[in-house]
Amino acid sequence: MPPSGPFSPNRIEIPNARAIASWMRGGHSDSASESFRHWDEEGAIPPVCATCHSGQGFRSFHGLDGSEKGPPEQPVPVGGVVDCETCHNANLGSVTEISLSSGVNHPVIVGEAACVTCHQGRAAGATVTRAVGEKPDDQPDPELRFINPHYALAAATALGGYGGLGYQYPDQTYSGRFLHAKPVQTCLSCHDPHNLEVVADTCLMCHTTGDPDLIRITRQSHDGSGDTSKGIKHDIAANAARLKSMIFDYAAEIAGTPVVYNGEGYPYFFTDANGDGLADEGDGGPIAYNAWTPRLLKAVYNYKFVTSDHGIHVHNPHYALELLYDSMKDLSEPLGVDFAALGLLR
Numbered sequence: 001m002p003p004s005g006p007f008s009p010n011r012i013e014i015p016n017a018r019a020i021a022s023w024m025r026g027g028h029s030d031s032a033s034e035s036f037r038h039w040d041e042e043g044a045i046p047p048v049c050a051t052c053h054s055g056q057g058f059r060s061f062h063g064l065d066g067s068e069k070g071p072p073e074q075p076v077p078v079g080g081v082v083d084c085e086t087c088h089n090a091n092l093g094s095v096t097e098i099s100l101s102s103g104v105n106h107p108v109i110v111g112e113a114a115c116v117t118c119h120q121g122r123a124a125g126a127t128v129t130r131a132v133g134e135k136p137d138d139q140p141d142p143e144l145r146f147i148n149p150h151y152a153l154a155a156a157t158a159l160g161g162y163g164g165l166g167y168q169y170p171d172q173t174y175s176g177r178f179l180h181a182k183p184v185q186t187c188l189s190c191h192d193p194h195n196l197e198v199v200a201d202t203c204l205m206c207h208t209t210g211d212p213d214l215i216r217i218t219r220q221s222h223d224g225s226g227d228t229s230k231g232i233k234h235d236i237a238a239n240a241a242r243l244k245s246m247i248f249d250y251a252a253e254i255a256g257t258p259v260v261y262n263g264e265g266y267p268y269f270f271t272d273a274n275g276d277g278l279a280d281e282g283d284g285g286p287i288a289y290n291a292w293t294p295r296l297l298k299a300v301y302n303y304k305f306v307t308s309d310h311g312i313h314v315h316n317p318h319y320a321l322e323l324l325y326d327s328m329k330d331l332s333e334p335l336g337v338d339f340a341a342l343g344l345l346r
Contacts, residue, residue: 096109102164132297145267145292148266153309254296
């Protein structure tokens with residue numbers, strides 16, 4: 001505070017005022033968002049969720065607050081956000097490795113430790129493998145449930161096949177971590193650290209446009225359209241839409257129970273037994289899809305994995321295209337689809 005009054009806001013110097021103002025424009029500070037308000041009715045955030053949905057939980061998970069490493073012992077009060085101390089804690093440099101859901105221990109530097117912790121999702125291809133076991137590929141099994149890779153999976157997709165967080169079909173090879181070019185090594189190479197906006201100037205070091213949606217990484221068409229004038233984002237979106245359509249066909253024709261998708265709420269996939277395009281209702285709400293086969297579960301996991309990262313066309317377009325291609329090819333067999341005739345490229 002100034003040594004004497006009168007006091008007015010414009011006379012009080014606030015250290016890091018520009019960084020704070022920038023942070024307030026980003027999603028990490030949005031205390032009204034679902035990411036931080038989801039547990040309001042309960043009054044507290046479960047420990048496993050608090051790791052990423054509360055700065056207090058994050059510090060507890062990594063032992064930055066002096067506690068033992070691991071999820072908080074007790075639920076964390078609601079009302080917190082990803083605050084300054086989440087990424088600027090003096091002890092964050094002690095975090096040199098992040099354990100991924102796939103079982104991989106990934107080395108990190110201080111500038112990416114927080115990002116990888118919270119943007120790796122909460123499931124992996126191995127989760128799906130364990131769930132399906134040796135069950136018959138096309139037989140609905142009441143023990144199977146939708147496996148949600150979670151949300152905002154930038155770290156998961158960026159690590160590609162090395163991270164193993166997508167479902168990777170046996171006997172297939174997958175692109176590893178997408179390292180871009182040497183100057184682009186971590187999340188902060190492209191994102192403003194406070195408001196998370198993409199810094200277009202980074203793209204312009206190598207590309208003719210600063211709009212990631214317009215950038216293309218290949219001269220080939222992956223979606224069968226033959227159009228290579230558009231950004232690779234469009235190939236990924238087209239293949240994701242085709243996979244979604246094949247998922248619907250498979251559910252109705254092979255699993256024997258039609259499915260509908262609602263991207264607004266968990267568990268996203270709902271039963272549509274009469275095929276009217278609307279989720280069946282029961283017990284006061286829509287009925288979660290309950291005719292999962294191992295083959296369907298794998299494809300749906302990859303669909304949700306790819307579409308849950310809205311920047312996957314930048315984070316790892318190669319991995320996205322591979323997961324979509326393999327999922328469609330696997331579904332095409334029982335559906336009797338001439339997959340080669342679709343003209344898709346992996």
